[in-house]
Amino acid sequence: MYQEIVEKYISKNYQVKTDGNVLIYEVPSSDILKVATTLYFEQKLPLKTITAVDERKEHGRFRILYVFGVPGSSVFLVPYITLSGTEEFPSITKQIQQAAWHERKIKTFFGLEPVGHPDHKPLILHENWPENLFPLRKDFNWQQRPEEAHNTYQFQTVEGEGIYEIPVGPVHAGIIEPGHFRFSVAGEEIVLLEPKLGYVHKGTEKLFEILPLQDKVKLSERVSGDTSFTHSLAFCQAIESLSSFEVPERAKYLRVIFSELERLANHFNDVGFVMLDTGFSFGGANGTRLREQIMQWHERLTGSRFLRGVNTIGGVTKDISADTSKALLQDLQKIQKDFREFIDISEDSASLLNRLEGTGQLDYQIATDHGVLGVAGRALGIVSDSRIDYPYAAYNKIKFNIALEKNGDVRSRLYVRIKEIFASFSIIEQALASMPTSGKLVFEGKVELRKNSYGVGSAEGWRGEVFYFVVTDNEGQITRVDVRDPSFINWAVLGYAGKGNVVPDFPLINKSFNLSYSGHDV
Amino acid sequence: MTSIIIWTIQLALVPALSPLFVGVIRKIKARFQNRVGASIFQPYNDLWKLLHKDEVISEDASWVFRFAPYIIFAVTVIVGASIPLFATVFANNSLSDLLVIVYLLALSTFFLALAGMDTGSAFGGFGSSREMTVASLTEGGLIFSMLALVFAVDSANLFKISEAVSAFPLVAMMPIMLAFAGFLIAMLAETARFPFDNPATHLELTMIHEAMILEYSGKRLALVEWAAANKLLIFLALGANLFFPWGIATTVGLMPILAALGWFVIKVLLLSLLIAVLESSIAKFRFFRLPDLLFTSFILSVIAISLIIFI
Numbered sequence: 040m041y042q043e044i045v046e047k048y049i050s051k052n053y054q055v056k057t058d059g060n061v062l063i064y065e066v067p068s069s070d071i072l073k074v075a076t077t078l079y080f081e082q083k084l085p086l087k088t089i090t091a092v093d094e095r096k097e098h099g100r101f102r103i104l105y106v107f108g109v110p111g112s113s114v115f116l117v118p119y120i121t122l123s124g125t126e127e128f129p130s131i132t133k134q135i136q137q138a139a140w141h142e143r144k145i146k147t148f149f150g151l152e153p154v155g156h157p158d159h160k161p162l163i164l165h166e167n168w169p170e171n172l173f174p175l176r177k178d179f180n181w182q183q184r185p186e187e188a189h190n191t192y193q194f195q196t197v198e199g200e201g202i203y204e205i206p207v208g209p210v211h212a213g214i215i216e217p218g219h220f221r222f223s224v225a226g227e228e229i230v231l232l233e234p235k236l237g238y239v240h241k242g243t244e245k246l247f248e249i250l251p252l253q254d255k256v257k258l259s260e261r262v263s264g265d266t267s268f269t270h271s272l273a274f275c276q277a278i279e280s281l282s283s284f285e286v287p288e289r290a291k292y293l294r295v296i297f298s299e300l301e302r303l304a305n306h307f308n309d310v311g312f313v314m315l316d317t318g319f320s321f322g323g324a325n326g327t328r329l330r331e332q333i334m335q336w337h338e339r340l341t342g343s344r345f346l347r348g349v350n351t352i353g354g355v356t357k358d359i360s361a362d363t364s365k366a367l368l369q370d371l372q373k374i375q376k377d378f379r380e381f382i383d384i385s386e387d388s389a390s391l392l393n394r395l396e397g398t399g400q401l402d403y404q405i406a407t408d409h410g411v412l413g414v415a416g417r418a419l420g421i422v423s424d425s426r427i428d429y430p431y432a433a434y435n436k437i438k439f440n441i442a443l444e445k446n447g448d449v450r451s452r453l454y455v456r457i458k459e460i461f462a463s464f465s466i467i468e469q470a471l472a473s474m475p476t477s478g479k480l481v482f483e484g485k486v487e488l489r490k491n492s493y494g495v496g497s498a499e500g501w502r503g504e505v506f507y508f509v510v511t512d513n514e515g516q517i518t519r520v521d522v523r524d525p526s527f528i529n530w531a532v533l534g535y536a537g538k539g540n541v542v543p544d545f546p547l548i549n550k551s552f553n554l555s556y557s558g559h560d561v
Numbered sequence: 562m563t564s565i566i567i568w569t570i571q572l573a574l575v576p577a578l579s580p581l582f583v584g585v586i587r588k589i590k591a592r593f594q595n596r597v598g599a600s601i602f603q604p605y606n607d608l609w610k611l612l613h614k615d616e617v618i619s620e621d622a623s624w625v626f627r628f629a630p631y632i633i634f635a636v637t638v639i640v641g642a643s644i645p646l647f648a649t650v651f652a653n654n655s656l657s658d659l660l661v662i663v664y665l666l667a668l669s670t671f672f673l674a675l676a677g678m679d680t681g682s683a684f685g686g687f688g689s690s691r692e693m694t695v696a697s698l699t700e701g702g703l704i705f706s707m708l709a710l711v712f713a714v715d716s717a718n719l720f721k722i723s724e725a726v727s728a729f730p731l732v733a734m735m736p737i738m739l740a741f742a743g744f745l746i747a748m749l750a751e752t753a754r755f756p757f758d759n760p761a762t763h764l765e766l767t768m769i770h771e772a773m774i775l776e777y778s779g780k781r782l783a784l785v786e787w788a789a790a791n792k793l794l795i796f797l798a799l800g801a802n803l804f805f806p807w808g809i810a811t812t813v814g815l816m817p818i819l820a821a822l823g824w825f826v827i828k829v830l831l832l833s834l835l836i837a838v839l840e841s842s843i844a845k846f847r848f849f850r851l852p853d854l855l856f857t858s859f860i861l862s863v864i865a866i867s868l869i870i871f872i
Contacts, residue, residue, distance in 0.1 A: 204683070205683040205766075207683075207766065211763075211765070213763040224687075227848055227849070314844075317844035318756075318759045318762070318843075318845030319843070320761075321594065321842070323594070324596065388844065390756065390844040391843075393846075393850075394845070394847060398847075541848050541849060542766050543767040543848045544847065
């Protein structure tokens with residue numbers, strides 16, 4: 040079925056198994072570096088995630104799976120290596136920088152050692168977590184509280200005359216999530232910035248293995264609260280790709296509409312807060328006001344301000360009636376006009392634009408080395424948008440442009456959001472107009488998952504691509520869910536964007552990325 | 562008898578009214594943001610609340626941290642009593658000298674910066690470092706803008722300046738307006754207002770004044786906050802009564818003094834409105850652009866002085 044893709048990307052030496060839209064093939068450990076670098080650098084395929092599965096009980100092995108996307112085709116290539124009798128695997132970080140945090144995460148949660156990895160620090164779990172306890176191994180007892188350890192965490196240090204360190208967080212003065220930042224500063228200039236996260240680790244990936252299927256959907260809504268809809272959408276899509284039924288057409292359109300409403304609410308919020316953090320209070324007041332209007336529509340349409348309980352496996356639970364649809368359209372037109380006016384006024388403020396331009400500039404090479412996603416990537420002209428790359432729901436029937444900027448500074452990230460807001464209005468209008476007027480909202484049969492199989496869900500959240508990789512065992516039960524919020528990828532570059540700026544500009548830079556702590560810490 | 566009454570009013574007026582003007586500025590800003598905003602008397606409630614709270618003092622704090630709030634507050638009260646507020650009858654007060662006032666205020670800034678560094682917290686440290694950077698750059702503009710008035714009236718006594726300027730013909734006001742522009746910029750820097758500092762921010766890393774007082778709580782925080790409000794009113798009063806001294810009472814009597822008090826409140830309200838409009842319509846400047854602005858303040862004052870001396 041995917042013969043062309045197999046021939047183009049996969050060497051004939053490997054036995055390829057087609058599994059839904061996943062092409063999976065085993066590669067000897069000694070070859071993985073070559074296979075990964077060929078796919079990544081020569082074929083220019085984006086690396087989606089690297090994850091491990093613990094199959095010691097059934098097959099006496101661990102496996103490390105490397106998931107690559109093939110943009111434009113909705114197909115994912117998964118070369119994997121098998122570790123039997125060893126707990127070490129070759130690190131590819133020295134060639135593919137993006138793999139660094141993935142491999143550290145595997146080391147922390149599976150206890151598998153990436154040989155040749157330059158950074159030995161654990162990721163997400165802190166120094167009070169016992170060193171030899173690996174929560175994603177199957178023999179880990181999740182109901183027992185582990186003993187408190189007292190290890191140490193070594194921050195990177197800079198030496199030199201006049202260099203001093205500023206520790207900030209994890210508790211901040213504003214109502215934001217917890218995270219620690221260690222600045223090494225010369226005067227006001229940031230020389231080094233190291234974020235330490237993990238304060239909101241909730242054991243989500245372990246819970247995904249334990250909870251019943253419908254509760255798994257609810258769990259996915261809580262991975263990162265502000266992206267409830269897109270997270271549950273990506274998870275549901277991963278499950279749907281593991282079974283053979285079709286999602287009803289009307290549900291596909293409704294998923295598009297809710298996705299874009301979520302994007303609108305959060306982009307309004309970000310536009311407001313980026314302006315507020317420069318001290319431009321007019322922008323702050325208007326951004327939050329517009330967000331609230333969308334949130335009230337969320338509640339009116341679904342009963343939840345965060346669109347929770349809407350997605351379900353096989354479709355959606357909430358409908359938009361013809362009357363409501365008309366009212367929604369009218370109100371959105373009003374909001375759009377309002378927003379246009381607000382942006383026009385803000386653009387007249389020289390002091391505002393001056394704060395945004397050139398601040399927190401991210402280097403293009405660093406961004407591509409780390410595989411930066413979403414708004415931060417598009418602000419540098421990196422064309423990646425899973426609504427177009429891996430069309431899902433009804434996005435293939437809707438016309439819109441990817442919002443791009445090229446400077447990669449705070450201003451570019453703000454303008455990507457502004458452009459996406461206008462695109463979202465148009466997408467919702469198109470979806471409301473072309474949605475089938477009647478029909479089922481959800482597949483009503485019994486959901487059965489393929490055995491020993493792999494499901495992939497990719498959906499473009501307002502921050503960037505939310506990615507789920509799901510593995511089933513030989514009874515068709517879900518045995519592993521890998522959650523990859525775009526924040527996991529983008530947190531790795533925040534330090535680079537901050538470097539060289541003055542300390543008082545950091546909150547603005549951080550806000551212009553507005554990454555999820557919860558989505559990173561899972 | 563009358564002089565005792567006037568002296569009492571002079572001493573109490575600044576601490577009594579200063580929280581009100583903080584509340585007024587906040588109220589105007591809230592209205593600009595389409596918010597209702599808290600009552601203009603809210604700062605009084607805040608002070609009352611803080612004065613009744615327990616405080617936490619770091620074990621590493623020295624006497625500087627403990628005494629600084631009293632020194633800072635006392636300085637602002639003394640300065641408030643030594644500047645022309647509504648009457649010019651205190652001309653003989655030796656504290657009313659321009660340089661004495663400016664350096665008394667610098668003394669309070671000095672102790673505040675010391676207190677900021679005292680506990681060894683990183684925020685206090687960079688707050689103090691920023692405050693001293695801004696303060697040292699502001700000093701030139703502040704002194705020179707008022708020096709223009711000294712040259713214009715040949716006296717460094719603030720009451721005499723006020724009395725003399727109120728009798729100036731309109732033509733003579735031109736260079737004085739230039740000096741006022743220089744003073745205004747220096748005033749915004751000294752009182753931790755836009756575009757130098759954001760008194761409403763919650764972002765620790767962007768703070769200047771707030772970063773220095775992060776470690777304070779309870780009564781001492783109340784004193785520091787109150788002193789900051791006093792300082793704001795002192796600068797508003799200096800701006801209103803040195804550069805626009807119209808309506809100030811030059812003779813002792815019930816009616817002139819009541820009228821002068823009315824004028825004082827109106828002028829200060831107008832300046833508060835100016836600050837609120839400024840804070841609602843522009844973004845804060847980048848830290849490294851602040852020296853440019855302070856340099857502008859200095860240049861404006863120097864031009865004003867040259868005009869006064871040579872024309």
